[in-house]
Amino acid sequence: MHISELLLFYIISYCMLNHLLYFLSFSSIPVVKAATVSGSDMANPLRSEVRQLYKNLLFLGREYPKGADYFSERLKSAFMKNKDVTDPKEIRKLVDRGEFVIKELEALYYLRKYRAMKKRYYEEELSTMLNIG
Amino acid sequence: MSRVLVGVKRVIDYAVKIRVKPDHSGVVTDGVKHSMNPFCEIAVEEAVKLKEKKLIKEVVAVSCGPTQVTETIRTALAMGCDRGIHVEVSGKDYEAMGPLQISKIFAALAKKEEASLIILGKQAIDDDCNQTGQMTAALLDWPQGTFASEVTIDGEKVKVVREIDGGLETIKISMPAVLTADLRLNTPRYATLPNIMKAKKKKIANMKPADLGVDMVSRVEVLRVDEPPTRLAGVKVETVDDLVAKLRANGTI
Helix, strand or coil: CHHHHHHHHHHCCCCHHHHHHHHHHHHCCCCCCCCCCCCCCCHHHHHHHHHHHHHHHHHHHHHCCCCHHHHHHHHHHHHHCCCCCCCHHHHHHHHHHHHHHHHHHHHHHHHHHHHHHHHHHCCCCHHHHCCCC | CCEEEEECCEEECCCCCCCECCCCCCECCCCCCEEECHHHHHHHHHHHHHHHCCCCCEEEEEEEECCCHHHHHHHHHHHCCCEEEEEECCCHHHHHCCHHHHHHHHHHHHHHHCCCEEEEECCCCCCCCCCHHHHHHHHHCCCEEEEEEEEEEECCEEEEEEEECCEEEEEEEECCEEEEECCCCCCCCCCCHHHHHHHCCCCEEEECHHHHCCCCCCCCCCCCCCCCCCCCCCCCCCCHHHHHHHHHHHCCC
């Protein structure tokens, strides 16, 4: 547990809080326009996937440390930024990136909780606190 | 194959800043975010893991309290429990509810459901009692594996690695048994939206403590709740002489 905790800490440290959302907006998850009827068959299952992804991210955002509103604002703009993407391969790539962000958020929430519990209930040795020895 | 009872408690969320009521009778709970006790999450995760390894057949999530605790049971169901039991306790009984009443309820349920394992969190982050698991084991006369950081089922026995002050202790106890989960037992999964939707189909049975023959009378009365004393601000000094002078004035040297 100890090593994986360290790994997680290096990957997702507190300064990543902002970066996480920047990453999401930069990756520009697409929103398939409701008007796209002439599109290929691929668009339809992807549309429901994108919608489900948005709902899942919104649900996860309720616990975001900077506030649910902060999160949902940025989530919406991230999705709207690429509402015109039509290439199914592109959409798939971006949806996968969205799934990745979900995993990152879950890990962030877990790590916060774990570290809070550890701090409250377990005596930390000075050497561990100073990251030596 | 066996059935496992998992206790989940609805507590004020760990990240919320606690405020004491002006009349010092308790803490403010109205409108405050509540969630499942972190140690209970670890207990649920362990039970679900055992089920996924096909070592146990069914996981039943149990919670005691008013209607709101069904949210907590739903979260447990979303994490993988098969069904839930809501023991309804409200009003004065709920405010006075403590480990003794809960352990009596769990003892009665364990007999009723013919459970072979009860897994609980080691303590709740609101009352920090660390008593329910131990009391339940005593009432049932079952062995207990508390502060578990590793659980292995080996036939009719359970090998438990416990976190104790000196380090780790490994014990082997026979089933049926009570286990309480410590922080490093596992990494609880997040109850994602799709899982919560799927969990809506799972059943939550409703019952009252009287149905189990448990009296909820409390032997403990809370007299007063106070905040911990605020830390005094530190004083900055410019030179070493100032420091020495201040320490002398303080009577420290």
